[in-house]
Amino acid sequence: MKRRLLSLLLLGQSAPALAAELDGRAFGPLWGLPFAGMLLSIAILPLAAPKLWHHHFGKIAAGWALAFLLPFALGHGAAATAGVLAHALLAEYLPFIILLCALFTAAGGIYVRGNLCGSPGLNAGLMAIGALLASVMGTTGASMLMVRPLIRANDNRRHNAHVLVFFIFIVSNAGGSLTPLGDPPLFLGFLKGVDFFWTARHIFPETLFLICALLAIFYAIDRWFYRREGVTQQDPTPDTAGFGIEGGINLLPLAAVVALVLMSGLWRPGIGFEVLGTRVELQALLRDVLLVGVVFWSLAITPKALRAKNQFSWAPMQEVAKLFIGIFLTMVPVLAMLKAGEQGAFAAVVRAVTGADGQPLPWAYFWFSGGLSSFLDNAPTYLVFFNLAGGDAQLLMSGLAPTLAAISAGSVFMGANTYIGNAPNFMVKAIAEERGIRMPSFFGYMAWSGAVLLPLFILMTLIWFR
Template identity: 70%
Template sequence: MTLPGAALGLAWALPFAGLLLSIAVMPLAAPAVWHHHAGKIAAAWTLLLGLPFALNFGAAATGGVLVHTLVAEYLPFTLLLGALYTTAGGIYIRGNLHGRPALNAGLMALGAALASVMGTTGASMLLIRPLIRANDNRRHNAHVVVFFIFIVGNVGGALTPLGDPPLFLGFLQGVDFFWTARHLLPETLFLLGALLAVFWALDTWLYRREGVTPLDPTPDTSGIGLEGAINLLPLAAAIALVLMSGTWRPGIEFDLWGTPLPLQALVRDGGLLGVAAASLWLTPAGVRAKNQFSWVPMQEVAKLFIAIFLTMAPVIAMLQAGPAGVFAPLVARLDSPAAYFWLTGGLSSVLDNAPTYLAFFHLAGGDAQRLMGEGAPVLAAISGGAVFMGAMTYIGNAPNFMVKAIAEERGVRMPGFGGYLLWSGAVLLPLLFLVSWRWMQ
């Protein structure tokens, strides 16, 4: 069921705003309460939306929206994230890596190259653990993870539909597979080069100033290598399933309480479950233990994002209502590629960037052929805004929060929501202004 976005007022966005405020403030203001009750707090904000919605629109409409959000949006998101988390967690990059600036920058450059092939989530899950392990004897290492989120978790995925969920949604709408590679390559290379240069300069300064602690907690003299490389097969299968769901269209659909379920989506989601099961079965004993693998980060992301998806549904609907909705003043400002870039990106940083991309894609006309032709500057702006600015906050893109959770579980003192925003505002935002000035006019 589609929410009546034109009939919704800003009050329906308050539970989502409250959830964002809780994520931003409570880990700092009440860390013990948040750690033990984050799921309950997220559920409370969801109920604060769901109960009034049911009273105003009826149980049937509420059930339809709930089924659509869970089955068509949240479950595919979680199954893909879970499959990639499981498979990457079974690959152990062996060796006593030392977190010197050159190695750190090299791992990030490798991750950026992999991101457009295996997705930002896949590349992030594969490389974040060896990067943390390489820097676990640095006195300050949170900045390494922050730049990893910028580079591998977001910007690196800007070149193909496999790279980032917004581009995959565009692919499903008819955008050619290599269109973004042709139209976003200069912007992407500029951002990656600039971010790597800034990181290398900062990391070099910190490394020379503090060095490393005398004791390396991860001694390993066996040389660099891969254990659990068999997981590359289910990882490749996960990528193939995602690509299949965008290219194979048998025209068979099932209906679940008003939500259409295409056969290709069901095959993809069932296949992703099989991928995770195969990874657990195939991974040699002891590999996950070496990776210090646990389900805690996945559980944390799954609990918070179910609330995020549900509470942001009215916000997306109001946005999709265009001139007829409460966001009409924003829609009226969509008069240039730069406007699309900043509005798509700004909202992607606080909403999930995939549905935000789709909303602005339709606001721009929704015709892929026209947008790839005469509308190419606008489509490039929407694509770049959604992918690049997904890095501005922890919740802008799926890997961001997952990487944060893994890092914190491994003892890295990551900045809170506001602290991370200071990093992205100081480092990423000036570069985005340069991108807008040079390419989004």
């Protein structure tokens, strides 16, 4: 929902890295209004003015971006504004879109053949498989791979939007919490010195509890719908062939994406150049160029007829590309203010996560890192709280292990609270809506997350993060 493409790993999210070039102390709360306007537009306009939104959402996103850029240009000058744009585009937005496009294209070339019946048991099984894959290929990779067969399995059911909501909870978020490959915040922690298997050892019980609880709740709800509503008389996508996978060759491009992202994080030759103050490292440039090559490789090795059977189209990708440029830009001052800590507009947040004895409060780190990750990019949010807790990986893994576990769990788990909390959330929504599924509105989705996730998070706090 990772600008430093490392951070971007298999996407959990999307928003300006840490806006490190900006002094967050210089921004007041009013600079957060364009970001708030962007969020409210995504939340309200699809319901209040659906035709306007459908035809002009790209222009609306651009308008909110200008609502930040124009005042910033007046106050800081054209050179500083060009620098902010260069950083957002070169270091954040383009790597994000290129990575997402590579995963979207490769996963879209894999077709699960067979007339699967979307029973409660099958749906839960597909989600469990997706959760297992998420910590290996990332939440975005697993989501793009598993969402289409899940939609096809349930396309003859009268009520199926809840299936996609729980898919977002489980596969697009919770499943990516065990390794640095799963979600960008954990990859950033790995680059900061956190052991590769540290999160697997320290938040495995929380992850297992959350995924099992969500699967159980989903099964109960889906079984109720299945018994009450049943299925339609005719399957809109009948398939008489036996079960199987076509386009499995696209697993190679998917593996290449994972390898390239890891390469960009672990190989540091120290070679690069600057564009308007933004340094472009050789490994990042090479990664992005090769990821573009992966897109064309996947398109070349996949027959058009197979993508047609998969109902593959570029519309979801286009929607994400247009909306997230607005999110990236309007989020710049918000992240800068967070990074300013005690000296910034969000100083109260810094004070709230520290006890009277000066020690970090794990429950506060869990809720604040998670709450902010629900609306901001969870990768830079993770780094903000990682540094607030001292920034020493060795100390955080030992003496302050409960605090690091709380930051890790909050940043990953609570990305499921909103559609924009993690990049795959919005992608799943866009793909489902393109297939004719009437997904909950922005606030409707939050009603689901509030009713299902928040009680589980409270229970987890009482058990693990006190």
